[in-house]
Amino acid sequence: MKALMKLQRGDGYVDLREVENPSPAPDEVLVRVKRAGVCGTDIHILHDEFPKAKPPFILGHEFSGIIEAVGKEVESWKTGDRVVSETTAYSCGACRYCQTGDTQLCPERKAYGYVFNGGFAEYVVIKANLIHRLPDTVNFSEGALCEPLACCTHAALERVQLQPHEIALVTGPGAIGLIMLQVVRSTGARVILCGLDSDRERLNLGGELGADHLVNVLKEDLTSKVMDLTKGYGVDKAFECAGTAAATRDCIRLTRKGGTLIQVGLFGKPVELPFEEIAFKELTVVGSFAQKKSSWDHGLKLLADGKVMTGPLVSGEYPLDRWKEAFEKSERRVGVKFLLYPAP
Numbered sequence: 001m002k003a004l005m006k007l008q009r010g011d012g013y014v015d016l017r018e019v020e021n022p023s024p025a026p027d028e029v030l031v032r033v034k035r036a037g038v039c040g041t042d043i044h045i046l047h048d049e050f051p052k053a054k055p056p057f058i059l060g061h062e063f064s065g066i067i068e069a070v071g072k073e074v075e076s077w078k079t080g081d082r083v084v085s086e087t088t089a090y091s092c093g094a095c096r097y098c099q100t101g102d103t104q105l106c107p108e109r110k111a112y113g114y115v116f117n118g119g120f121a122e123y124v125v126i127k128a129n130l131i132h133r134l135p136d137t138v139n140f141s142e143g144a145l146c147e148p149l150a151c152c153t154h155a156a157l158e159r160v161q162l163q164p165h166e167i168a169l170v171t172g173p174g175a176i177g178l179i180m181l182q183v184v185r186s187t188g189a190r191v192i193l194c195g196l197d198s199d200r201e202r203l204n205l206g207g208e209l210g211a212d213h214l215v216n217v218l219k220e221d222l223t224s225k226v227m228d229l230t231k232g233y234g235v236d237k238a239f240e241c242a243g244t245a246a247a248t249r250d251c252i253r254l255t256r257k258g259g260t261l262i263q264v265g266l267f268g269k270p271v272e273l274p275f276e277e278i279a280f281k282e283l284t285v286v287g288s289f290a291q292k293k294s295s296w297d298h299g300l301k302l303l304a305d306g307k308v309m310t311g312p313l314v315s316g317e318y319p320l321d322r323w324k325e326a327f328e329k330s331e332r333r334v335g336v337k338f339l340l341y342p343a344p
């Protein structure tokens, strides 16, 4: 089969290769990939900016597909089932994190698409206990965004509890921000979504997806807008999804005293922040990283109930042969989410 691989360490070294079709171990299923999303992590892997990557491997950790074959110990799945997969391919099962279901924190965690072979290929083999059924009403393109969705449910439903009377700030209208706002809205809380000039189309999409207020921080004064909307207090919770120091500084400044900052975005380098404000304002700062099994259950329920829509985030779909276009567009942020599909 054809597969898009990271071949070795270093900038570049990503290319299509002809590889042996995989076959499932007794506890695995073979999935025929239908759609696989290009993620910021894939761009970091391309440029060798992701130390956890262990080449050579097939890229792609956000995918949907159809079960083509099951290992001989697998009883709960059958050929033809429409599925998505968690990304934590291996966790030790024995550490204190695994024992409480927090497999995303396991020191031994290894993921599909940067250690184990991922979904930028015609087929991928997956541990049967990591598979989730795609709701009938959700197509494969929408399903390919279940991984970023699970990251958002982990942040907004598992790491913190939102109340219906609360108001939240979401910074950065990329795929994560545009899904995060919908997960926050599903709790009844209101959302202020902010972005830059270059985000104009994404901000508008955020409005269509349910954001109550949109702010272009280069054209409007975010501080006065937030203070107007919160009687001068600031937001109850701020979800930092841009991964920039400026956005985190906005969140620290605009979260009310006693409120909560949830850091989801990654800076990729040390940054300077007014950390002292956390003491003065008695802020709670919460980190949120990746997702775990329960995050997928939350996300798939929201998709099935129509409370979150991922389809509008798909800006283009390319056959595997044209992966470079999808990667370039993702890197230039000309759309939100680009998907790859293996030739039919």
Ligand SMILES: [Zn+2]
Pocket (backbone or CB within 6 Å): 039, 040, 041, 061, 062, 147, 148
């Ligand atoms: Zn991703």
Ligand SMILES: [Zn+2]
Pocket (backbone or CB within 6 Å): 091, 092, 093, 094, 095, 096, 097, 098, 099, 106, 107, 108
């Ligand atoms: Zn563990």
